[in-house]
Amino acid sequence: MTQTHQAAPEAAPPAEPGGREARAAARRPSTDGAMVRRALIGSVTKLHPRVQARNPVVFVVLVGSVLTTVLFVRDLPGAPAAQNVFNGLVALFLWFTVLFANFAEAVAEGRGKAQAAALRAGRTATTARRRTFADTTEEVAATDLAVGDVCLVAAGRTIPGDGDVIEGVASVDESAVTGESAPVIRESGGDRSAVTGGTRVLSDEITVRITAPPGQTFLDRMITLVEGAERKKTPNEIALNILLAGMTAIFLLAVVTLQPFAVYSGAEQGPVVLVALLVCLIPTTIGALLSAIGIAGMDRMVQRNVLAVSGRAVEASGDVDTLLLDKTGTITLGDRQAGGLVPMPGVTDEELAAAAMAASRADETPEGRSIVEYVRQRYGSGSDTGIAGSEPVPFTAQTRMSGLDGEHAGIRKGASEAVRAWVEEQGGEAPEALDHAVARIAGSGGTPLAVARSGGGGARVLGVVHLMDVVKPGMRERFERMRAMGIRTVMVTGDNPRTAEAIAAEAGVDDFLAEARPEDKLALIRKEQSGGAMVAMTGDGTNDAPALAQADVGVAMNTGTQAAKEAGNMVDLDSDPTKLIEIVEVGKRLLITRGALTTFSIANDVAKYFAIIPAMFSGALPALDTLNIMGLSSAHSAILSAVVFNAVIIVALVPLSLRGVRFRAQTAAATLRRNLLIYGLGGLIAPFIGIKAIDTVLTALGVS
């Protein structure tokens, strides 16, 4: 059973192999010896009939195990030794079949349990400083807080419960929840006001209004989710269970009616043989691994730092037809970047570049840095403005400009009206070309920043910097993969349609929604759904909440508001909107694994018939020995080999069911062809080889 060590953690997804994965890996307990030990204990404790009754296939095996054991014990005194060895081994391997099934589930649960334990360990008994009516504070246990209570949390203290910051701003260490050690800023008002119980304030003091009752905080829910304590069967799992139960019933019928036919043919079978046949035929492989596959699917989400509210949501993400992606932060970088310089008539490119760079040196905003970077790349850093002894002029909301002032000259960069006013103030005049350039850049969705220079008794406009949206690298390839998988991508943006179209074309999305208000997003989701499509989206703001709730897969950012987190059915702890694409792949992988192992399990039966039927009947009807195409050595060893194979294959497939079948971005037809070949055809052939090999070993051991 050491094979479970092969259940290696997921390889990092191709997209972002950086820090996040490493963080997730650090929080993820490895499949170590202790976990395997726990799983082994779990395989035995799960033998309780109430646990077994949930799984009809394994339950039938359990009944078969008990039955064969009773028969073995009953016949022990009188039967010949060979018969006893056979009965005993069949009973033993039927027990193994049940235990292996339990083991698979226990291993899958093990990771989640270990994670939950780690989360619990990080949680300490906290007290809260609750504000009273008299406006004083009192110290109470965090567990005594009620929704609506207001608490003060000072630096170094743990936030006692989920809530909203109503006063103050503080840096908060949220590593207990996200695994991310860098602190985040939480402040009152806006979309960064939500704090999570169990996280720690590092600096300053904030006042928090509690929004979740104790025991139902985000951390509590997270523990419940990763632990799988409230795991319910998903819709597809239920349907699959019906198929498996139905097939079990059909095979029960086939085996029960076989005995009369056998009696008629003068080849009455012992009950141990009939039980062995039944267990080999019913779909034990998928029956044993089904719940492990589901748990592992949830676990794969957790490994990507995504918390799904239910397995149903994970499953739904595989069915997504349409992805709604916010432009800013998802498709484009969050901030605009310098993308061009437009000099005014009579100004050289170099002159403008040098001035723009000089004006941005002190500008620590991403836009400012992008201008410095842009100029350095194209013009080198040697250009000089010739302004000596300059002092930087910082940006203010009033002036809407930044720049520098020297002894005799100055440079300004900023909104075109502000720059124009500055130039005119000093007796200069803005050229007509400025209006043209500004209008053109604004019209294309970019942001124009005018650059001007004073000195020598006047001021003049040098030109305009074109700030534009920059599509994140690799997005086009990702969208192409989505398209290959049949998923439509829709970009949602507040930009005007012309701008939106340009960015949509550059990023390679299939469609876009321009000038979108939150209600437009909701309407778009409803429209897609009425056409039968399943829609996924991300959101963080309170005004995203209705759309998040309406979407089939709504992923809320962890940095988002409480309302958003409650409306969606997943929370991304990394607050990375591009994660949606990975979420879809995790969902697909889960469904593919189920389908592949179901197909494999059913295809296996063909070989088992070729082992067992001749073994059962070639004594009475020698002609049927022709069907023994594997050349199995004896009737007993043929049946035993099939039973052993049936048990061992479960353990052999545990790693695959935990890891999941690989998913490639390709059309459904190509995926089907590939998986049918591997799991359908492979499922037909593998047991022929496996059973023959086991028969050879059994014969060599002299077992039969």
Added chain:
Amino acid sequence: MSGAAWSQSAALVAVLLATAPFLGRYMAKVYGGEGKAPGDRVFLPLERVVYRLCRVDPESEQRWTSYAISLLAFSFVSFLSVYALQRLQSVLPLNPVGLPGVDAHVAFNVAVSFMTNTNWQAYGGESTMSHLTQMAGLTVQNFVSAAAGMAVMAALIRGLARRRAATLGNFWVDLTRGAVRVLLPLSFVVAVVLAGLGVIQNFKGHTAVTTLEGATQLIPGGPAASQVAIKQLGSNGGGFFDMNSAHPFENSTALSNFVENWAILLIPFALAFTFGAMVRDKRQGRAVFGIMLTVWAAMSIGAMGLEAAGNPRLDAMGVDQSVAPDQSGGYLEGKEVRFGPAASGLWAASTTGTSNGSVNAMHDSFTPMGGGLAMTHMVFGEVSPGGVGVGLNGLLVMSVLAVFIAGLMVGRSPEYLGKKIQAAEMKLVMLYLLAMPAVLLGFSAASVLTESALASLNNAGPHGLSEILYGYASTANNNGSAFAGLDSGTVWYTTTMGLAMLVGRFFLIIPVLAIAGSMAAKQPAPATSGTLPTHTPLFGGLVVGVVVIVAGLTFLPALALGPIAEQLSL
């Protein structure tokens, strides 16, 4: 297989390819319900009379439940009328030979048999049934039980094609239109053609003739051509004579044999195209046709090959079994020399792949696996191409099952024609799949355990088991062909086989209607490159695989002890 066998089957496929698509598209208009259908001027007035007489509002639509209740009510009335006609035929007119009333248990079996479109005959036609019983009872059922099966299919297709709909159509309208616009005109044409080819059509009783040897022989008469036409077209199969289409009065020449074989297959194959037209995706229809044709062709080639190869034990005795211009060749026991192993094997595959059940040779006398293939073809659930209507239903249910198992492998919840297959549908699919094996294996097992039931066997050993299995395979699948050699007229067999027929009909039809109702309410998802295509050869192969594996896993042990053991011991 001889050249004659290949050319016969090729000609049959060619004629089917030339005729089935046309008929399929025509039937799509008959059941499509929207706008005009060809022949409205002739048929509409006729239908209006029927609707007025039966007080049916042709515009009103039914949910699946009332559709099912209508069908059950209609079937019950049909059962009663056929039962009454048989019991009272001695006092009713058109009984020239003066036949007595039929025994109660046989009458029950026959009434169930014809009402369920099985046409299992636990009686000899010419020696048991009066002309009135044949015409007003059996022939009427030949039409309406077939039309009822097609109506259910129309409801299922509508369920798959409609979006967010509550209703599936109107059973009474579908029943009427199927009978009036499809079965009646087609059987009229086929009856005339068959009569022209020598199949008898008269109202005579027995004619006494003196043979060349001077003995007196009674030659039966009757309206055979008209019944034979609908018997083949409507997947009925109940012969006018005991020998069915092996009788020269029912099937006179090689050419009439070809026409009848074509008539057996025509509507079931055409319905594939009806399906494609009604779901507005011709590729789906062609795929279904391809699946049906593949399985049917494989079984035909197998049966023809086995029968042409003959019996190895005869070879050992120096008998020449080769097919040659001057001899039919092959394994000729129980076959008509007129037809030989090729036409007999082709027919055997056709009659068991549909739920037809008429025979032109005795399947009991086939080589063990030749008979075994006929049995296997039935336990596939009769989907290749299946009985009129019910065959397509079966294939669509198998497609749903294939989609469910394999659809997951593309990484989406399984969907067929854009509609999700969920727990509710899977329950019904499993009910559908369980019903037939339950009665088939259950009653067969009970029979081999019962002394009196075993007494009905003519053969011991594996062949005896084959006879029992075949009888229940035929009745549980509403086929109706018989493996002679089993005296099925006993109380045990008439009763249990009657029950098998009822289960095989209604425990399949009602889940199908429920699936239709559940699918109709769904909103289909748009087809993208991420959805499982159900019109490709790959998917077709998958459905064939599912049909073969499901039946194989269920029936292989039983078949191994019957035909397989017998064949391997030759």
